[in-house]
Amino acid sequence: MHNQTLILIQCRDAVGLVAIISNVLAQHHLNIVAMREFVDEVDRKFFVRVVCSGTLHNKTKLQEDLSAQLPESTQLTINPDIQKKLVILVTKEHHCLADILVRYYFKTLQADVAAVIGNYDTLQHFTEKFDIPFHHISHEGKSKEEFEFELAEAIKPYQPDYIILAKFMRILSPTFVSQFKGKLVNIHHSFLPAFIGANPYQQAHDRGVKIIGATAHYVTDDLDEGPIIVQNTKSIDHSYDVQRMRTAGKEIEKAVLIRAIQLLTEDRVMLNGNRTIVFK
Amino acid sequence: MHNQTLILIQCRDAVGLVAIISNVLAQHHLNIVAMREFVDEVDRKFFVRVVCSGTLHNKTKLQEDLSAQLPESTQLTINPDIQKKLVILVTKEHHCLADILVRYYFKTLQADVAAVIGNYDTLQHFTEKFDIPFHHISHEGKSKEEFEFELAEAIKPYQPDYIILAKFMRILSPTFVSQFKGKLVNIHHSFLPAFIGANPYQQAHDRGVKIIGATAHYVTDDLDEGPIIVQNTKSIDHSYDVQRMRTAGKEIEKAVLIRAIQLLTEDRVMLNGNRTIVFK
Amino acid sequence: MHNQTLILIQCRDAVGLVAIISNVLAQHHLNIVAMREFVDEVDRKFFVRVVCSGTLHNKTKLQEDLSAQLPESTQLTINPDIQKKLVILVTKEHHCLADILVRYYFKTLQADVAAVIGNYDTLQHFTEKFDIPFHHISHEGKSKEEFEFELAEAIKPYQPDYIILAKFMRILSPTFVSQFKGKLVNIHHSFLPAFIGANPYQQAHDRGVKIIGATAHYVTDDLDEGPIIVQNTKSIDHSYDVQRMRTAGKEIEKAVLIRAIQLLTEDRVMLNGNRTIVFK
Amino acid sequence: MHNQTLILIQCRDAVGLVAIISNVLAQHHLNIVAMREFVDEVDRKFFVRVVCSGTLHNKTKLQEDLSAQLPESTQLTINPDIQKKLVILVTKEHHCLADILVRYYFKTLQADVAAVIGNYDTLQHFTEKFDIPFHHISHEGKSKEEFEFELAEAIKPYQPDYIILAKFMRILSPTFVSQFKGKLVNIHHSFLPAFIGANPYQQAHDRGVKIIGATAHYVTDDLDEGPIIVQNTKSIDHSYDVQRMRTAGKEIEKAVLIRAIQLLTEDRVMLNGNRTIVFK
Secondary structure (H helix, E strand, O other): OOOEEEEEEEEEOOOOHHHHHHHHHHHOOOEEEEEEEEEEOOOOEEEEEEEEEOOOOOHHHHHHHHHHHOOOOOEEEEOOOOOEEEEEEEOOOOHHHHHHHHHHHOOOOOEEEEEEEEOOOOOHHHHHHOOOOEEEOOOOOOOHHHHHHHHHHHHHHHOOOEEEEOOOOOOOOHHHHHHOOOOEEEEEOOOOOOOOOOOHHHHHHHHOOOEEEEEEEEOOOOOOOOOEEEEEEEEOOOOOOHHHHHHHHHHHHHHHHHHHHHHHHOOOEEEEOOEEEEOO | OOOEEEEEEEEEOOOOHHHHHHHHHHHOOOEEEEEEEEEEOOOOEEEEEEEEEOOOOOHHHHHHHHHHHOOOOOEEEEOOOOOEEEEEEEOOOOHHHHHHHHHHHOOOOOEEEEEEEEOOOOOHHHHHHOOOOEEEOOOOOOOHHHHHHHHHHHHHHHOOOEEEEOOOOOOOOHHHHHHOOOOEEEEEOOOOOOOOOOOHHHHHHHHOOOEEEEEEEEOOOOOOOOOEEEEEEEEOOOOOOHHHHHHHHHHHHHHHHHHHHHHHHOOOEEEEOOEEEEOO | OOOEEEEEEEEEOOOOHHHHHHHHHHHOOOEEEEEEEEEEOOOOEEEEEEEEEOOOOOHHHHHHHHHHHOOOOOEEEEOOOOOEEEEEEEOOOOHHHHHHHHHHHOOOOOEEEEEEEEOOOOOHHHHHHOOOOEEEOOOOOOOHHHHHHHHHHHHHHHOOOEEEEOOOOOOOOHHHHHHOOOOEEEEEOOOOOOOOOOOHHHHHHHHOOOEEEEEEEEOOOOOOOOOEEEEEEEEOOOOOOHHHHHHHHHHHHHHHHHHHHHHHHOOOEEEEOOEEEEOO | OOOEEEEEEEEEOOOOHHHHHHHHHHHOOOEEEEEEEEEEOOOOEEEEEEEEEOOOOOHHHHHHHHHHHOOOOOEEEEOOOOOEEEEEEEOOOOHHHHHHHHHHHOOOOOEEEEEEEEOOOOOHHHHHHOOOOEEEOOOOOOOHHHHHHHHHHHHHHHOOOEEEEOOOOOOOOHHHHHHOOOOEEEEEOOOOOOOOOOOHHHHHHHHOOOEEEEEEEEOOOOOOOOOEEEEEEEEOOOOOOHHHHHHHHHHHHHHHHHHHHHHHHOOOEEEEOOEEEEOO
């Protein structure tokens, strides 16, 4: 039972889907207060996010009633956990982590930060100020397999909804990624797909760009190729050397990542192949 | 009969409105492809814009079926004219007019420009390049009543959907405004409600603002107080004197007005008291 | 002796000022690496900010040499303190304070935070996490005079370069302001001069604006009328109620205030009557 | 003799350059009213743009006096032609051309449009409305060499300062480019270096980007690799199909190209290897 009921549906497109859904909701005495839908006309897919007021008395029955009338292999989510659980992975840079922790501390992040894990201990002291456990798992002197095994073992007990790579500077193997499918979110210090890979600010400077950007995206096997959630850019000029570009870039990275986290924790992001639907 | 059916509804909020609407549409074999709604929870009002695919066979019947089930005094519009008719009022400045005429000429404006009326003839030659009638109605040597009477007489035969004040620099009386209720749209050379009235750039310069803006709004009796449709701003710095602010302002004015016209001609704007609902 | 010498000059405009300045600098073996000037052609005033490389061996001599050749009543500053000292005034809202303290903690703020003073103790615990003294000076049960006397007494021992009103919700009297002339900087939760005074978001909502903003400005006797340092805006739509406008507004307030602090601590802001020159 | 004298200097960096320049200018009774410089500290290069008031009596003498004291192989330009001459190359899309012609017609473009050349005649009628010669040079049935020979022959008599590729959809050979070195400016329908080459909007859609952009750049032998002058971006969301991205993209292309033209015609752009210095 909730004051508000949130329903996410993803299915093959068909005639009358909104009528079906709204009828079932009316039968359950739920009143639609906000509804956002999208039809992918190329791939014939239907996506909808519905917020209802009214008490949900029988979630199982609602699930059955909707499934009975919607197309086969519909993905249906009713009232996902409102308070998501996050694990944050970091290296040495603080800007994204600090923004997340301050919002968590002041209860303006609609999520719990369960733990922070760093391959360096640089951010341990800061993290612990906020009474959040910090695990230092160094990659040094270990094979990638060993390191990732330790990392995975540290993450699993927290059962996070999302693992946020908040400037985590190690490339993760497909094996690792496959264990946390759909849960890994990265901030890339570039306006993807420009300047993929290492040292994008040096690349950007050499190319003489007049705009820099950052990208928050799901992590998939292909480095820097996962579905994009949020991007933003900022104008620069010739007076920016690589260092100043990096400093300016951090502000964008921070803003883009926190926006992605907000959208994810409010269940506003749906996956559509290698693209995302974002119901703002 | 259309390939797409557009429905706009504005009514008292109630439980099950989306179900009612989507059911009626399904009975008419119309499939919802895009739907945007808004509930004003303070004033208990419901607004919805629905785009359906499928052929509308009986508009009158659809109107009846919807009206029968929706609350009393519902405002219901089915398939408003897709191609709106505009009359443009100008004084001497060309930037907004030129943008409109070029788009009209190249058929990227979803509207017809029926005529241009100027209280100076400055823009006559340019307008006529595009084979659009230009009426020169001078205000000089006339009382406001006389001038506005001539203006109204010139406008009426065109039966425009909207009268666009594209830098028309005469203040219109409540009498005039009342004849074209809901049809008059103005571009105000300021980020309202800052710098209401004359010479806003001088005011802005004296105040030392770091941002300038423009506002497209419906015209009501209260000067500069009508419902806002679109606003935008641009950063400036101390090096902008009044003239350069004015030049920069023109670019914003042009962009804001054309955006407002696009939203209006696509029937994306609904009035909610002195505010607008804009379904982008 | 510095690696870089920073010189700020403000004087009556005259022919050859750049030649005079650059000659004197060359005589002192200082090489200009960055120079930004502005001529206020209306008020005939000249402003310049020069950064030189090379060691400054004799600051007094440089001061004399420049003063001897520049117009009377020139304001000349050579190498102002690079590390500014700040005192932060707060009430209950944390967003601006937290951003400042995190940057201070990670040494990305070019300033020292000497103390935080709150008229509530809401932010005491957070402030003390960063080992910064917090003074709780309640306004309750005191006359304005008494409260402001206590406030001034608490501030003075720190001898701050700037007193940052980081969402300090008490109006300060001219008497108080006059004690800290040119040092008080406020963040106003509005795009001034729109919505001056209390509850700007309610005002903005009632007016149906499509953009909200924030303004960082020097505090003068006239409430909300001091010279503007930084402004920024953000687009909103009809779906923003007052609460959501307030939440969105906090992000702009935070960004605008930190930008103003950066500009001030890097000595990039010069006063020109009720306006500012900002050499970005 | 001018009311204002504009001087552009590009040379090896050295101590005292500003003093040298400002002294020579003072000797010529020229008063600096605006000065923007940039030192490329990596490549040890100095760039400056100076605007002086006062009458220039002897340009040759000024040139000699400056050259005598500045480092060898200095590039020095005194009072470049204020009114630049442009030739515009188009294919079928009108949006960039129309913006240029309207501004030219209303004398808000600080340049002459000498001619428009199209490889289709689609835009001939529109161009001729503005009494500007239109040359239709079809590429059909011709080798690249033949086509480019005709193109070059059509351009040369106009002796343009800049040749603006305003959505000219033919790739130009190095042979052609070398004839107009430093004069060819292109608008690329993408935020370079993302989505180089053909059909960038399809590429961008497939990648699921949340931002699109456009780039104005000098044309060099390497397709899409010339020095960037202006870039801008716009946020989009999942609801943009390729067509809508293209439409939105045109607005950015138009704005970016006109900005680049303004900067070029005001002599605010200097080349620094494969990058540009832009003194805004």
